[in-house]
Amino acid sequence: MNTHRWMSIQFFTFYVTWGIFLPYWTGWLVDVKGVTVAEASLIMSLGLVARGLSTLFVFPYLSGKFSSKGVLNMAGVATLLSILCYIPANSFMSLLVVTLIIHIFYPTLMPALDNAATVLVQNRQLRDYGKSRQWGSIGFIVSGILLTVFTGLYGDNMILWGLLLSVAIAVGLAFMRAPLILSEKPKADQAEKGGWLRLLRIKHFPLVLMIVILLQAAHASYYNYGYLYLQEIEAPKYLIGVIINIAVVAEIAFFAIADRKFGRFSVGSLLAIASLGSTIRWILVFAFPNVVMFSIAQLLHSLSFAMGHYAFMKYLIKFIPSSQGAKAQGLYSAFALSWSTAIFTVFGGYLYEIEPQYAFLGMVVCTIPSMLLALYYRKQEQQII
Numbered sequence: 001m002n003t004h005r006w007m008s009i010q011f012f013t014f015y016v017t018w019g020i021f022l023p024y025w026t027g028w029l030v031d032v033k034g035v036t037v038a039e040a041s042l043i044m045s046l047g048l049v050a051r052g053l054s055t056l057f058v059f060p061y062l063s064g065k066f067s068s069k070g071v072l073n074m075a076g077v078a079t080l081l082s083i084l085c086y087i088p089a090n091s092f093m094s095l096l097v098v099t100l101i102i103h104i105f106y107p108t109l110m111p112a113l114d115n116a117a118t119v120l121v122q123n124r125q126l127r128d129y130g131k132s133r134q135w136g137s138i139g140f141i142v143s144g145i146l147l148t149v150f151t152g153l154y155g156d157n158m159i160l161w162g163l164l165l166s167v168a169i170a171v172g173l174a175f176m177r178a179p180l181i182l183s184e185k186p187k188a189d190q191a192e193k194g195g196w197l198r199l200l201r202i203k204h205f206p207l208v209l210m211i212v213i214l215l216q217a218a219h220a221s222y223y224n225y226g227y228l229y230l231q232e233i234e235a236p237k238y239l240i241g242v243i244i245n246i247a248v249v250a251e252i253a254f255f256a257i258a259d260r261k262f263g264r265f266s267v268g269s270l271l272a273i274a275s276l277g278s279t280i281r282w283i284l285v286f287a288f289p290n291v292v293m294f295s296i297a298q299l300l301h302s303l304s305f306a307m308g309h310y311a312f313m314k315y316l317i318k319f320i321p322s323s324q325g326a327k328a329q330g331l332y333s334a335f336a337l338s339w340s341t342a343i344f345t346v347f348g349g350y351l352y353e354i355e356p357q358y359a360f361l362g363m364v365v366c367t368i369p370s371m372l373l374a375l376y377y378r379k380q381e382q383q384i385i
Contacts (some may be wrong), residue, residue: 003125003179007117010072011136013170014109016162019143021106026243028159035092039045043096048154048342050103053165055333056307063326068116069174075112076171110337111329114313116182118289118325121317123181132260137252141245148241148364183317199324201329205376209314209331211271214370215308217340221348221359232356235291243294247301254302258310267318268378270311273320275371277303279364286361304367 029040061073082102085259089095117133121125143166150158200206230240253380264272284293312332320328352359 003120003130006176006178007120007132008128008135009173009176010113010116010170011132012139012249013166013173014113015136015139015167016143016161017170018110019140019160019285020147020166023144024147024159025103025163028156029095029097031156032092032160036093039092040094043092043099045368046096047099047103048338050100051107052342053335054104054108055111055338056330056335058104059111060327061111062108063115063249064186067113067185068119069178070183070185071112072116072174073171075105076167076174079109080167080171082106083160083167084102086160086381098158103318107241107333107338111326111333112204115151115325115329118313118316118329119322120183120318122181122322125179125181128259128313129317130255130310133310134252134255137248141248142224143254144241144245172173185215196327199320199327202324204377205315205320205328207268207373208257208271208312209335211275211370211373211377212312212332213336213340214366215274215278215304216336218363218370219305220280220341220344221282222379223341224345225348225352225356225359226273229285229356229359230291230294231291233291233294235294239291243291243298246295246298247305250299250302251306254306255310258306262307263309266381267311268374268381270307270314271374272371272378274303274308275310275367276376277307279371282360282363284359289357300315314344 025056026040028036029035029043035043048208049086059071059097062074079102082098085098086095089098111284113136117126117129121129126132127208129280140363143162147159150162226244227240230243265273279301279302281297284297284300288294295384316325331371348359351362
């Protein structure tokens with residue numbers, strides 16, 4: 001199979017499942033399993049902690065023992081079996097245990113897919129990362145549209161069955177014939193070459209990692225309070241889903257043109273632009289508390305998230321050896337996509353209780369430092385050149 005097509009299918013099917021789990025799972029726990037909002041929040045928060053630990057330790061360990069395709073297959077099958085355990089689980093403790101188990105395996109698929117794409121690009125078997133990754137964003141939207149229809153017709157029970165079916169399909173497609181290089185097992189000295197200290201000594205890696213941690217942390221208020229805020233500013237309920245998906249459409253548009261339009265930009269320049277775009281986004285939401293401006297600001301998700309993610313992937317492809325790619329992805333997933341978001345969710349929640357707009361303005365405590373660090377890194381790049 002064509003490498004680009006294989007990678008696009010894997011991104012698409014995973015993010016179809018993620019588009020069900022990420023926005024709907026807390027609501028499913030409350031509406032179908034009958035736990036309280038506080039209990040559901042605690043379950044998902046502890047799951048986020050487990051997710052960080054898994055992507056930081058479990059994923060790099062498996063990547064050091066098995067091939068990229070092997071890791072994808074094992075994590076996929078384990079995720080499917082874990083979801084089945086939700087069917088008999090009805091108590092708070094049983095739901096918590098199942099959720100923790102799922103967060104050990106399920107989120108591992110995200111860095112595993114990005115790591116597979118990095119290997120393919122580094123070995124010149126995949127030309128455009130962005131064009132493959134855009135299918136993940138498309139899958140996220142598709143699942144949201146389909147689930148909205150089916151839950152409207154048959155109720156919230158469809159959330160579980162939709163996730164179960166989509167994960168089963170994703171697992172089945174993951175066993176398709178993959179590029180041969182992804183079936184190669186890591187070399188015996190992989191662990192030695194891929195040590196944590198060796199990774200952190202790579203020039204500018206800690207700096208770039210800190211920039212993207214701050215960039216991704218700045219989305220905490222949006223991810224957790226965006227829906228509530230749209231209700232606060234009296235957005236029509238039937239439009240809230242559309243407004244939220246404007247960000248995903250902007251993300252798709254960016255990934256579609258990223259390699260062609262931004263391939264020659266330095267990593268530092270991309271990170272600086274992403275930080276500036278993020279700063280403007282949250283200031284606009286704070287300064288103009290209305291539906292129209294929130295919708296316009298959603299377009300800046302193409303910079304605040306998509307460009308920041310693209311820049312980090314560009315850095316990994318260019319500067320991180322494949323033997324250390326899994327550990328780099330693990331650090332990114334744990335600190336940027338899990339723990340920093342969890343910390344700033346608490347900070348944003350405190351500000352939201354004072355005044356909802358403050359929760360978004362407060363995110364500039366992440367974006368402004370990230371912009372200054374990105375400009376510093378850009379200067380270092382120019383000195384090297």
